[in-house]
Amino acid sequence: MAPRPEPMGASEAIDPDYLRQRLLDMLAIPSPTGFTNELSRYVCRELAALGVDYQLTRRGTIIAHIPGEDRAVTRAAVNHIDTIGAVVSELKPNGRLGLMPVGTWSSRFAEGGRVSVFARNRVYRGQVLPLLASGHAFNERIDTLPVAWNQIEVRLNEPCRTKADLVDLGLRSGDFVAFDADPEISDSGYISSRHLDNKAGASALLAALKAIGESGRRPAIDFQAIFTITEEVGTGAGSSLSSEVVEFVGIDIGPVAPGQNARETGVTLCAQDTSGPFDYHMLRKLRRLCREHDIAHQIDVFRYYYSDANSAVKAGHDVRDALITFGTDATHGYERTHLSSLSSIAELLFVYAFSQPIGLPRPYSAAPVPVVS
Template identity: 60%
Template sequence: MNKGTDIPIDMAYLQQIMLELFAIPCPTGFTDRVVYYVCNKLQELGISYDLTRRGTIRAHLKGAEQRPDRAIVTHLDTIGAMLREVKANGRLSITPIGHWSSRFAEGARVTIFSDNHSYRGTVLPLLAAGHAFNEAIDSQPINWDQVEVRIDEHIRSAADVYKLGMDVGDFIAFDPNPELLDNGYIVSRHLDNKAGTAALLAALKAVLEYKIPLAIDCHPIFTLTEEVGSGVGHALDEMVTEFVGVDIAPVAPGQNSTEFGVTIALKDSSGPFDYHLSRHLIGLCKENNIPYQRDVFRFYYSDALSAVQAGHDIRHSLITFGTDATHGYERTHLSALESVAKLLVAYMESGPALDSDKVDAAPMEEFAKQLKPENMPKKNTSVPDINSL
């Protein structure tokens, strides 16, 4: 059992970080301010880091051994929108940033960021007045061409919009409207992945505050373009052999995720996660009495895919917190975030999933370990015995 088994997570810190992150608009491409915030938090914790040209944060924690080392990755960017067209009547057509439905944009309060100022507005369906359109509202299609932004300024034409400095390509951020309930539920837009980022920072605080020894070097990484798919591919050190992402899990019919405990993802739309690293994480949950469940995600990509597609020879896995109505009006429970943070502490303390990862070329013997003898199917005399090959 790890030293960090009974180490408490500072949940007041986690909640405060999460609320402060909610207050920072950061759709993909408009993330400088949140990068600056997280850098300050790392400095407060005494964690060294460096920045890529575009602002991905690579932090550094020393372990007992330098090779292999691991990366724990969360993303700072959120879904949002961009101004696509200024209509003749002064309303704004928008295009989504990230993959999400306009159904969840309707009625949202937003901020439009021009080059020199910001303005407030509301996303409305084209047929927004019940007293004018009556039942036609109910038959209006659902897509991004069927919504528009009404700006809260004295605007009657496109010229009025341009005079205020707004133009095509301006970023539009959606208000999170967070609500933390006494029963532990958190309801907000952008739990993906501000809640995951808060859980990672709380885990780092626990590791440092309680002097948890790390078995190997660890690199917490904060990425900026996960919602559009490019993610972390450029930001991994060549010594990294293990990659663990931190993100949301969909709570919905047909899924095994819940809003409690931690969910270990074993597959997403790109295919299975690494067998050995995923079982290593499951083993840590069992060893440390961290409530967990396993799940596979049907319509889901994460930063792990961008790392593999970039050609990194890594083991990859995904730690998640169950979230109802992902990319919509999201909800999770504080206990899920606490479980995520506890698992991250245990993972940072643990040794590598496979000791053979210390060398570049894996020995053949490692590939006889995926199934233990007691888990092998009963012998069938019509096929060769795998143990005899």
């Protein structure tokens, strides 16, 4: 019998260059909810290159699968690849486009954005501007505009002065509008960009899958990596889990702001979000794994937040759920995190894959509960 490979340390297992390049590749691919086909194809190609089997659901969720030592049960690491964006809501008489958001985000962060508008036969480029955009024409009136989606419009880089001009270009209501990510990575390791939510998480998950494959070991139980495509509109993983899945770890963005404990470095474990607390035993286990493997971490509670984990539980799946996040400043705006946080996410997923599952709850005992005075 061949000797079992020596376990590799979490930090040594993760390839940071691979993670970084996957992130930049995905940030260059537009993927607002409902328009994720190209990014899905990219992820599928990458899984194939890693030698990881996968399947596509009818709606397009990707379910990758690595067989474990124990085939009876499965754990899932779940990450969404759809992003916020917009659709054309109106062809305006002035030759510009009205917008309706895809996902929940403020028009404040849309102003000034460079965009691609996906018409029937071609892609048009443009910018998002307030209705009153020229200080030389409107002076202080510019500062009186409220923050609202009906106060902004898209100016195309085309000769459009009327609604008829837009129609002639093949534009129509419902066309998808994707905002440029415009990523920038500093020498100090910070990355600022739109759409880190949740392409950053996807890059960490792919890096973890690469490390698992290169380790020469099988996960403790069957391991699924699920890439969902509708998290930003609230559905996400609701229909993607099989009955064999007993543990669910969501991967997503963690808000860094006053009153929050999330950080742009390390893993931020979420104890509770708007839907309520996550599984107590899963939180303890993930925290223990972080301590045992020297993975920087902190715990936080998110006040205005939902994720794929919520959609799975709401859909009726009987799973122990957890949420691990990369702390990010200015979520759903020009977001910023640190590459070390993404490596920490990948490290935790790597060691988690080889850990034993949490057992079933103990049977009820009629023994009296001690009273603490």
